[in-house]
Amino acid sequence: MTIAALFLMLFGFIFMGMPIAIALGFSSVTTILLFSNDSLPSVALKLFEATSEHYTLLAIPFFILSSAFLSTGGVAKRLINFAIDSIGHVRGGLAMASVMACMLFAAVSGSSPATVAAIGTIVIAGMVRAGYPESFAAGVIANAGTLGILIPPSIVMLVYAAATEVSASRMFMAGFIPGLMMGGILMIAIYITARIKKLPAQPFPGFRQLAKSGSIAMGGLMLIVIVLGSIYGGIASPTEAAAVAAVYAYLVAVFGYRDIGPMKGILWRNQGESSGAAAIRNLFQMAIALPKSVTNPEVRKVVLDGSKVSLMLLFIIANAMLFAHVLTTERIPHTIAETIIQWGLPAWGFLIVVNILLLIAGNFMEPSAILLIMAPILFPIATQLGIDPIHLGIIMVVNMEIGMLTPPVGLNLFVTAGITGKNMVWVIKACLPWLSLLLFFLILITYIPQISLFLPELIDSMRGY
Amino acid sequence: APVEIKFSHVVAENTPKGQMAIKFKELVDERLAGKVEVKVFPSSQLFGDNKVLEAMLLGDVQMAAPSLSKFQKYTKSLQVFDLPFLFKDMDAVERFQKGPEGQKLLGALQKKGLVGLGYLHNGMKQLSASAPLKVPADASGKKFRIMTSDVLQAQFEAVDAVPLKKPFSEVFTLLQTRAIDGQENTWSNIFSKKFFEVQPYITESNHGVLDYLIVTSAEFWMGLDDDLRTEISAALNDAIAYGNQIAAQKAESDKQAIIDSKRSEVVNLSDAERAQWVTAMKPVWKQFEDEIGADVISAAEASNQ
Amino acid sequence: MIRKVIDHFEESFLSLLMVSMTLLVFAEVVLRFGFNTGIHWAQEVTLLIAAWFVLYGASYGVKVGAHIGVDVFVKLLPSPIHRFLTLLAIVLALVYCGMFLYGSWIYLAKMKMIGIELEDLPIPKWIPMSILVIGFALLALRFLELGWKVLKGEVEGFHFVDEAAESMEIAEELKAAEAAEAAAKENNTKETK
Numbered sequence: 001m002t003i004a005a006l007f008l009m010l011f012g013f014i015f016m017g018m019p020i021a022i023a024l025g026f027s028s029v030t031t032i033l034l035f036s037n038d039s040l041p042s043v044a045l046k047l048f049e050a051t052s053e054h055y056t057l058l059a060i061p062f063f064i065l066s067s068a069f070l071s072t073g074g075v076a077k078r079l080i081n082f083a084i085d086s087i088g089h090v091r092g093g094l095a096m097a098s099v100m101a102c103m104l105f106a107a108v109s110g111s112s113p114a115t116v117a118a119i120g121t122i123v124i125a126g127m128v129r130a131g132y133p134e135s136f137a138a139g140v141i142a143n144a145g146t147l148g149i150l151i152p153p154s155i156v157m158l159v160y161a162a163a164t165e166v167s168a169s170r171m172f173m174a175g176f177i178p179g180l181m182m183g184g185i186l187m188i189a190i191y192i193t194a195r196i197k198k199l200p201a202q203p204f205p206g207f208r209q210l211a212k213s214g215s216i217a218m219g220g221l222m223l224i225v226i227v228l229g230s231i232y233g234g235i236a237s238p239t240e241a242a243a244v245a246a247v248y249a250y251l252v253a254v255f256g257y258r259d260i261g262p263m264k265g266i267l268w269r270n271q272g273e274s275s276g277a278a279a280i281r282n283l284f285q286m287a288i289a290l291p292k293s294v295t296n297p298e299v300r301k302v303v304l305d306g307s308k309v310s311l312m313l314l315f316i317i318a319n320a321m322l323f324a325h326v327l328t329t330e331r332i333p334h335t336i337a338e339t340i341i342q343w344g345l346p347a348w349g350f351l352i353v354v355n356i357l358l359l360i361a362g363n364f365m366e367p368s369a370i371l372l373i374m375a376p377i378l379f380p381i382a383t384q385l386g387i388d389p390i391h392l393g394i395i396m397v398v399n400m401e402i403g404m405l406t407p408p409v410g411l412n413l414f415v416t417a418g419i420t421g422k423n424m425v426w427v428i429k430a431c432l433p434w435l436s437l438l439l440f441f442l443i444l445i446t447y448i449p450q451i452s453l454f455l456p457e458l459i460d461s462m463r464g465y
Numbered sequence: 466a467p468v469e470i471k472f473s474h475v476v477a478e479n480t481p482k483g484q485m486a487i488k489f490k491e492l493v494d495e496r497l498a499g500k501v502e503v504k505v506f507p508s509s510q511l512f513g514d515n516k517v518l519e520a521m522l523l524g525d526v527q528m529a530a531p532s533l534s535k536f537q538k539y540t541k542s543l544q545v546f547d548l549p550f551l552f553k554d555m556d557a558v559e560r561f562q563k564g565p566e567g568q569k570l571l572g573a574l575q576k577k578g579l580v581g582l583g584y585l586h587n588g589m590k591q592l593s594a595s596a597p598l599k600v601p602a603d604a605s606g607k608k609f610r611i612m613t614s615d616v617l618q619a620q621f622e623a624v625d626a627v628p629l630k631k632p633f634s635e636v637f638t639l640l641q642t643r644a645i646d647g648q649e650n651t652w653s654n655i656f657s658k659k660f661f662e663v664q665p666y667i668t669e670s671n672h673g674v675l676d677y678l679i680v681t682s683a684e685f686w687m688g689l690d691d692d693l694r695t696e697i698s699a700a701l702n703d704a705i706a707y708g709n710q711i712a713a714q715k716a717e718s719d720k721q722a723i724i725d726s727k728r729s730e731v732v733n734l735s736d737a738e739r740a741q742w743v744t745a746m747k748p749v750w751k752q753f754e755d756e757i758g759a760d761v762i763s764a765a766e767a768s769n770q
Numbered sequence: 771m772i773r774k775v776i777d778h779f780e781e782s783f784l785s786l787l788m789v790s791m792t793l794l795v796f797a798e799v800v801l802r803f804g805f806n807t808g809i810h811w812a813q814e815v816t817l818l819i820a821a822w823f824v825l826y827g828a829s830y831g832v833k834v835g836a837h838i839g840v841d842v843f844v845k846l847l848p849s850p851i852h853r854f855l856t857l858l859a860i861v862l863a864l865v866y867c868g869m870f871l872y873g874s875w876i877y878l879a880k881m882k883m884i885g886i887e888l889e890d891l892p893i894p895k896w897i898p899m900s901i902l903v904i905g906f907a908l909l910a911l912r913f914l915e916l917g918w919k920v921l922k923g924e925v926e927g928f929h930f931v932d933e934a935a936e937s938m939e940i941a942e943e944l945k946a947a948e949a950a951e952a953a954a955k956e957n958n959t960k961e962t963k
């Protein structure tokens with residue numbers, strides 16, 4: 001009865017077009033008022049607790065801010081140059097380099113659609129010029145763009161960690177191998193296609209050029225090193241590492257790359273300038289640019305954009321905590337788990353059901369919203385069936401990746417249609433072969449938990465426990 | 466309808482506190498069937514430690530058992546339990562809590578609308594760290610995680626250590642990666658939170674006590690019939706006695722389990738070394754004497770005999 | 771004019787909360803790692819700023835359409851039905867705000883009466899908590915505003931953030947840059963000729 005009321009209200013409100021945050025909060029409060037004797041003041045208290053007692057959650061706005069600073073076309077160009085210089089000379093190299101650029105940009109920005117837009121705009125045209133079929137190019141990019149939520153740091157993983165209280169740093173580690181693996185699978189598929197279709201290779205630019213583009217790209221890529229390095233190197237917790245990443249991203253964007261902000265257009269070294277003079281000039285200009293950032297419209301826009309995304313997510317999470325509160329106090333996951341166990345559903349069967357449920361949900365909802373609704377329900381059931389929570393998390397994330405490529409709501413499809421100027425049917429057809437690879441990958445991830453668990457467990461054992 | 470008591474706590478059901486709550490529920494079911502119903506919510510299902518007292522004041526939770534340090538904004542006098550090297554062992558703690566001053570402290574929260582119903586033991590605190598702590602100088606400059614408590618802050622500052630407040634959820638990672646050097650806790654917490662796996666040295670300092678206070682709201686408590694109140698009190702006291710017994714056993718067995726795991730070396734202090742710690746930390750008493758009350762401190766000290 | 775000032779204030783305040791939260795945590799890391807010390811009130815203050823950021827920001831999110839929702843289905847419906855459903859959703863959202871306003875008010879009044887201070891700073895707890903009441907009042911205001919627009923027929927539904935469209939901004943920026951570059955190149959070749 002309670003279960004039915006809660007879910008009917010939730011989905012009724014969502015499909016009425018109510019913001020998901022309000023739908024979650026309102027259906028929860030109404031269920032509390034109807035079926036339990038908690039008072040409204042204590043519900044308000046609960047919401048305040050949800051917004052003010054979860055330090056780990058703050059990693060989310062900090063990462064969003066850092067990705068807002070680095071999700072620019074300029075960063076994308078630098079990463080593409082580096083990727084092409086490193087693997088462009090293999091057969092099908094341009095496509096492989098595009099996948100690599102997607103992985104790198106996605107890792108830094110964490111946003112799938114932004115990756116497709118930034119990398120896709122540049123490389124799809126380039127690939128077509130080099131003789132690749134456009135549908136091939138578009139399909140590869142739309143797919144590789146989804147890796148952003150699997151390769152750490154990942155906001156979706158933080159949301160999962162928040163919903164289930166598993167360790168965010170373990171989730172990050174767990175995503176590493178699957179992320180590289182999926183990228184590898186895409187590249188192998190490209191290589192095979194390239195051999196069959198006799199697709200071209202780029203000339204190797206030489207190690208000097210590679211070193212140069214590599215060091216330029218390093219500015220952005222250092223973010224991953226800083227985040228993972230400070231978490232695992234004993235400097236900071238995930239939340240703190242995220243704050244460091246945000247500050248670093250600001251410094252790189254404004255003082256290093258100078259794509260935005262008060263130093264835009266100022267060269268590191270003017271023509272004919274001695275290095276000493278350039279160093280002094282740069283230092284002086286940076287000292288002025290620091291306070292100027294406060295009023296600079298471009299910097300302000302980045303901060304405001306980051307704030308908008310953050311408040312949206314945090315407000316959903318706060319309301320989702322009310323929802324999770326109703327679930328636990330009404331023992332809903334417990335009831336569902338008991339039913340499932342009564343059916344005699346084994347762990348592998350449960351995982352099939354999970355995958356199907358998530359794939360359906362991914363057809364019309366945002367990843368974070370799905371996670372916040374589904375994780376508190378699936379997590380206790382999985383625990384009872386002996387499935388590792390970290391493994392479940394990676395399964396959910398891979399499902400979310402697939403959701404970005406399936407209609408009607410598939411962000412990567414929309415963006416791909418936008419940058420190629422083609423219609424949705426064309427885009428869906430272009431993505432289909434790659435989507436089937438992703439589905440195959442999902443099966444691997446689901447039934448070989450070691451792919452996800454190997455690295456976190458290795459790190460544990462390296463530390464001697 | 467029966468009187469409903471929602472008992473909210475933040476630990477798992479298999480801990481001494483969790484067992485005590487379950488025992489209380491069983492005793493009430495047995496003795497006050499139909500008159501009182503206890504519902505236990507473990508593992509912060511209802512509220513975390515920081516908000517549970519507020520929820521109690523709003524009338525949505527009737528019982529909780531936060532650690533004594535959590536009350537510093539409600540009354541200063543309960544800070545006596547945080548003072549370093551005040552109690553020799555758990556027997557002394559027990560004597561003080563059962564004595565007249567300890568019982569008087571149960572009423573210290575009255576002005577803020579809360580009533581203390583009894584103390585529940587966790588145990589004596591030990592110091593764990595990434596390097597062996599033999600004398601106070603070993604702690605100097607090291608970073609220790611503390612819960613929010615002015616006394617605990619002063620205690621670490623007294624040995625020139627750096628007290629840092631970090632949420633419990635982040636402590637394990639911070640210790641594991643050595644971003645923080647050490648922490649203080651009871652044997653059973655060090656064991657259940659797996660701190661011993663990431664802290665190679667544990668000094669058996671017994672420098673302080675970590676106990677809980679079972680509280681209820683004054684409005685709820687005074688609203689009960691006199692005889693009902695007496696019976697609930699009796700059931701609670703029996704449950705506390707049961708919980709304390711488990712806590713004592715668990716402190717011993719967890720300590721042994723930590724030693725057996727060989728992940729962590731237990732550092733024992735000689736009398737002379739211990740005396741150094743006492744000398745360094747005891748000035749903290751003076752610092753908080755005005756807030757806590759000199760009579761309370763001396764009564765606590767007297768319980769050591 | 772007044773609208774502009776309000777817009778500017780709302781945006782600046784939200785950004786200020788975001789930046790101060792980030793810098794506080796950053797400062798803690800620098801102090802701990804570089805100077806072996808900490809700020810004893812940092813954690814509590816950071817978390818309170820976070821609460822302000824979310825509860826204050828929620829209303830700003832409605833104003834600028836930063837929330838997410840599922841509107842693929844309602845958009846398929848005929849316009850009058852879509853508008854009716856939106857109005858109904860707004861009324862329910864107002865009920866949601868009303869419940870929280872009522873609950874928050876009592877909660878706040880109780881905290882003020884008991885008179886508890888923050889853990890680490892000598893400030894009464896009810897003062898930072900007042901964002902509960904402020905936030906939900908502002909949220910209700912924004913929903914009323916939206917409802918009015920729907921009634922007047924200016925809009926049909928909630929305006930949700932469109933991540934795909936926002937990502938396209940980067941694409942457009944890149945295309946513009948490319949066009950500018952091509953134009954510059956052409957100019958250059960012309961000049962050298």
Ligand code: NA
Pocket residue numbers: 106107108109110111147148149150151152153154155
């Ligand atoms: Na990422």
Ligand code: NA
Pocket residue numbers: 362363364365402403404405406407408409410411
């Ligand atoms: Na989808």
